Amino acid sequence: MGTRFELALEGSDEVRLRAISEEAFEELRALEAHWTGFGEASLVAKVNRLAAERPVALDEETYALLDEALSVARASRGAFDPTLGALMARHGFRGDADAGAPVAWGYEHVHLDADARTVTFDRPGLRLDLGAIAKGRALDLLAELLREHGVERALLHGGTSAVVALGAPTGADAWLVALGPEPDAPRARLAGRALAVSASRGRVSEAGGHVLDASRGAPAPAATACVLAPTAAGADAWATALCAQPDLELPPALSALHRADAPEAADAPWRPLGAPTNDFLHPALQRELPA
């Protein structure tokens, strides 16, 4: 994950809310240590080292994360693919590229054993990179922790690109989240749902942006996708999928916006994907912005 997380909790007992948020950040640190693709100490690193040789046992949280990642990979026909670790390294997005290392990818080569709670790869050189879903899943787990403590109104984000809303702020029916710094940027209405944005212009290498098109093994065309979903993990993964392939069929519970980006010219206008919703406010989308 390697990014800044912030929690805004609404309530009257500041001491208690601080204690709850500290517990949430402790949970976050543990999840990050477990799932990070950087270094050699995480469980994901162990999976990458050994899963092509033998089954690797997973804890329940990691099993659920991989299960959801593979589910989105199948539904998006590989537009989201959690096995792009070697490819990301080859394109210079992981800082540890080994020129001689084999580069393999393909979610269909990952096999979960639901009874044994293990994972295996049927192809050597495969490397998980959960960067496009782990941040969302971590936010979902933090939201669950807050709910267990009775917190009813809160906004959580990771790196400003994945957001979870618990309830809505007092006196409003939703949290309004602006999708960019521009005054006329669209706003997402969030109440008990999650939002994620994937933009290929965030980090770039010589070959292009960090969102990779698994079908070509190369950076996807410059674009930004924004997804509202019941969970942040789902929003996170689908935002990556739609950034690479905006013409995918959207699952029913999701709504999304897409924009083709032009680095040296004006960006194309935002366009909604899927069925019309009231989830986004923007003049171009024929929704009224609040004053």
Place this chain on the structure above:
Amino acid sequence: MTRSDRRDFLQHSLGALAAVALTPSLAELAPLAGRSDDLTVAIVGAGRQGRAMLQELSKMDGVVVAAICDTDPGRLKKALRRLRGLRGYASVEELLEKEADVGAVLVATPTHLHKDPAVAALAAGKHVYCEAPLAASVEDSAAIAKAARASDKVFAAGFLARSNPVYRLARSFFVSGTLRDLAYLRAQDDEKSSWRVASPDAERERLLNWRLDESVSLGLPGELGSHQFDAFSWFLGAYPTSVRGSGSVRVHDDGRKVADTVTCELGYDDGLRLQWASTLGNSYDGRYEVYKGSMASFKLAWTHGWMFKEADAPTQGWEVYANRQNFHNDEGITLIADATKLAAQGKLKDGVGLIETPLYYGLADFVKCIAEGASPACGAEAAHRSTVVGVAAARATVSGDEVAIAAEDLELR
């Protein structure tokens, strides 16, 4: 040979020299490598530390966490959700009765509640890893250490500097006289934290906030400082003979009586002084220890370590090619564990620290000692001595008086 070839060659050569002479075995990363039988363990305490243990053990091949125990139903339920097949118990007695196949028990309860599970597990013939400090009182600590001494099983304590590869490497330099004459020692453990735990249930919340309960808590000097005091004692081969301290609530003015900011000064019988500070109000520079010698200094920060050589320090040649980091006006030589492996992988670069967490190495040492019948990095008697020092520092901080630590206080009687 080009200039860069020469540099790479020398870096590899340096790595090889350092690794042969100074670094621990890479077997620590796979403590049960090559063994066919799994080690089955149980964890007592499903709080923050129990969860961390579960996470580190999940990365070790050949170790199976079979059961977990906690008196708090909420924490136990949460722990059981983390690993399929994990069996939960509300008492240590029940766990020990029903989990006959468990070979080792890891004690991660609040400090003042270590004694009963540790002694019971030893009595049941289990290997025991106990979090540090061993206890909140000298009497309880001695009871655990005596039970460990009477047992033929492995007993290891969680004073983690002793199993930390960075610290082992630094200590090898230290004992060879690299620092020469010690001027003074300094350490801090700062974090931004309330130390408070929330729970929907008032009575459970009171129990979970044991670190803020002045009737049982050793406060910052005992809970945090004892780990650093232990590191100094291990390097020096000597324990402090006196400690004085002061503490107050500077930041978290929420009704607590346990100080959130503390300073201590520990004295050694040769006149050496250790200045230690800790606050829960500011995280700048975190946790580290500094050894100031006439020829060099160490700054050891648990996952990273550096040596700063004085201008008149003798050179051994290899320093020219060592990995370095800048700190304001100084340049530190990075103390890198497993340098050979990292150099071979082309990863001998700035900012390199421990591959795993300090807790991983502590648990790996415990597991390896069980497999090989060896003595752990921190056994019962060493842990007892550092617990005594931590208790003395806590007493000195609360009372404001200087507390003497006599040699006989450190012995098991």
